[in-house]
Amino acid sequence: MIQVDRLTKRYGSFKAVDGITFSVGRGEIVGLxxxxxxxxxxxxxxxxxxxxxxxxxxxLAGHDVLDEPLEVRRRVGYLPENVPLYLEMRVREYLLYRAKLKDVPRSRRRAAIHEVITRCRLGDVEDRILGHLSKGFRQRVGLAEAMVHDPDILILDEPTAGLDPIQIREVRALIRELGDRHTILLSTHIMSEVEAVCGRVIIIAKGKIAVDDRLDRLRSESSIVLEARGPADAIRRGLESVPGVEHVVQAKVEGDYAAFEIHTKNGSDLREELAQRVLQNGWPLRQLDIRRTTLEDRFIQAVTRETISAEAEREAV
Known part of the structure; x- marks a missing residue:
């Protein structure tokens, strides 16, 4: 439904988007x-x-954004971060106006407006003036407007920005429901939002894609944390020699103790083998545990890596 190939957007010499490539399939909810x-x-x-x-x-839906912009707009519903509403209009009046602009056939307008009012739970405020509504209800009106022409794709930019916790929960539940009928690309910098509604994550940093993977796969990643007393270099070499260990990162040294983060092939649990190797060498063991990788961990790693890479490129120039 969405295909992006080496997309770049410059503002003078500044690259806001730097050659990104990704795709989104039908029925996916993807967090950007x-x-x-x-x-x-x-x-x-x-x-x-x-x-x-x-x-x-x-x-988008087979139509190029440059060659067929009107066809793209017919198939996309867009909710920007700051919802642009005519605050003097009433909810139903506004949705009717937007339905006309979006070429919803006259014979379908009444049913289309009734459906989005129902799905966005706007029935209690459909006759109220938009300027009198809370931010949460205005956000729902923005979602209803994005859906009124029944688009194949919904693109939502920071859909819960500025909402209180109850409103955030309601909007997230609505987005999950919308995923049954629409392909959704959702932009946010709030990781709990992605974990609540998305099946896949694309992390973008410095205009480049740093991570593109399924959320359940990211959650399944893990490492082993080990602390032992002894010479740090010798312990590290001993851990690296255990079959199945991919690489070992020395985390810290505290007094006579050294700490390590151990990454294994396919996330295998090698705690018993690691403990045996440490104890065979006479190094007292203080900690041995599994650390599950969180989305926050991957986010920080990706952003830090891209930042360091961008600074290195600038220095090279």
Whole structure:
């Protein structure tokens, strides 16, 4: 449903988006995760035809954003971070106005508006003036507007920004429901949001994709944490010699104790083998535990790696 190939967006000499490539299949809910200024919003504005790419290509539902922008807009519903509403209009009046602009056939407008009001739980406020609604209800109106023409794809930029905890929970539940009928690309810098609603994660940093993987696969990654008393270099070499160990990272040295993070092939649990190797060499063991990798861990690793890489490129230039 979404295909992005080497997409780049420049502002003068600054690359907001730097040659990214990814795809989103039908029915997926994908989280576009990254720190502020990473390029998430710029990517979404290109995909929704609000901005043109400097180079590269993007197609949505089979239509190119440059060659067929009107066809793209017919198939995409977009919720920007700050929902643009006509605050003097009433909810139903506004949705009717937007349905007309989106070429919803006259014969279907009444049913389409009723459906989005129901799905977004706006029945109690459908006759109220938009300017009198809370931010949470305005966000729901924005979602209803994005859905009123029944698009194949929904692109949501920071859909829970500025909401209170109850409103955040309601909007997340609604997004999960929408995933039954729509392909969704959701931008956020809140990791709990991605974990709550998404099946796949794309982490973008410094305009580049740092991670693109399924959430359950990211959660299944783990490492082993070990602390032992003895010479750090000798302990590290001993751990690296255990079959199945991929690499060992020395974490810290505290007095006579050295700490290590051990990564194994396919995430194998080698705690027994590691303990035997340490004890055979007479090194007292203080800690041996499994650390499950969290989305936050992967996020920090990816952002830090891209930041270091970008600084190295600047220095080389």
């Amino acid at each position: 995760l990254g720190p502020n200024g990473a390029g998430k919003t710029t990517t979404m504005r290109v995909l929704t035809t609000f901005l043109g790419p400097t180079s590269g290509r993007a197609t």
